[in-house]
Amino acid sequence: MQRWPDRLWLVRHGQSAGNVARDAAHEAELDRIAIHGRDVDVPLSALGERQADALGHWFRMADADERPDVLLSSPYRRAMQTARRFRQAGGAEPDEAICMDERLREKEFGILDGLTTRGIGSVHPEQAEFRRLLGKFYHRPPGGESWCDVILRLRSVLDTISLHYAGRRVMIFAHQVVVLCLRYIIENLDEAEILAIDREGDVANCSITEYRFDPDAGRNGNLVLTRYNATAPIEREAAPVTREPDPIMGARG
Numbered sequence: 001m002q003r004w005p006d007r008l009w010l011v012r013h014g015q016s017a018g019n020v021a022r023d024a025a026h027e028a029e030l031d032r033i034a035i036h037g038r039d040v041d042v043p044l045s046a047l048g049e050r051q052a053d054a055l056g057h058w059f060r061m062a063d064a065d066e067r068p069d070v071l072l073s074s075p076y077r078r079a080m081q082t083a084r085r086f087r088q089a090g091g092a093e094p095d096e097a098i099c100m101d102e103r104l105r106e107k108e109f110g111i112l113d114g115l116t117t118r119g120i121g122s123v124h125p126e127q128a129e130f131r132r133l134l135g136k137f138y139h140r141p142p143g144g145e146s147w148c149d150v151i152l153r154l155r156s157v158l159d160t161i162s163l164h165y166a167g168r169r170v171m172i173f174a175h176q177v178v179v180l181c182l183r184y185i186i187e188n189l190d191e192a193e194i195l196a197i198d199r200e201g202d203v204a205n206c207s208i209t210e211y212r213f214d215p216d217a218g219r220n221g222n223l224v225l226t227r228y229n230a231t232a233p234i235e236r237e238a239a240p241v242t243r244e245p246d247p248i249m250g251a252r253g
Helices: 019-027 046-060 078-089 117-124 127-134 147-165 176-186 190-198 234-235
Strands: 007-012 070-073 099-101 171-173 208-214 220-229
Touching: 007 176, 046 078, 046 234, 070 078, 078 099, 078 171, 117 127, 147 176, 171 176, 176 190, 176 208, 176 220
Parallel strands: 007 171, 070 099, 070 171
Antiparallel strands: 007 208, 208 220
């Protein structure tokens, strides 16, 4: 019996106001990113809205059985905005519910939230050293999460998907670290393998990572990666592709 969706798409949200502010802070060599309020409330930038629309237009042109029939999203504003604009642009049926799942939220950075790489070294040099010793996969800042913590909650997300959405076409709207950590789980990667993928380049805003179910993969069939970090839908409408980096620790991405 098939336990996985027929298709699974992982989408990083469109460019956010936090991404723009982060770039400005790094260029000005500031310690802090000029974003006030909670990370959960950071919205899309105007460009991020265009990227989400372009993604929806791309899927609108596909056959009905090539579009998602399940939409899951991080509860963060930028991810939900991306999902809603995608649906409004025709990427899914207009009455398709967008199911928020807090387990898909951004990695939590704790005391390092809102700091630039420079700021982490200036304000919390001991955390910069802990991260150097432990590596980004295992380092957990006070009040925050390691990649392992994110992976733990995402394992239960995949359990939910296999239980409720077997044979369906599922699209997830989330964040860069979430996309990478889901790859780690689905493809049974190890720390070195996923960090090598991370070093190759950032996950582009509104890019597509796609899996298809292959009944001949493994003993009972499995999800097989067909494309990663694909930006063709964005490029088609000449919307600039943005690849905001994941800073050493404290990001709003």
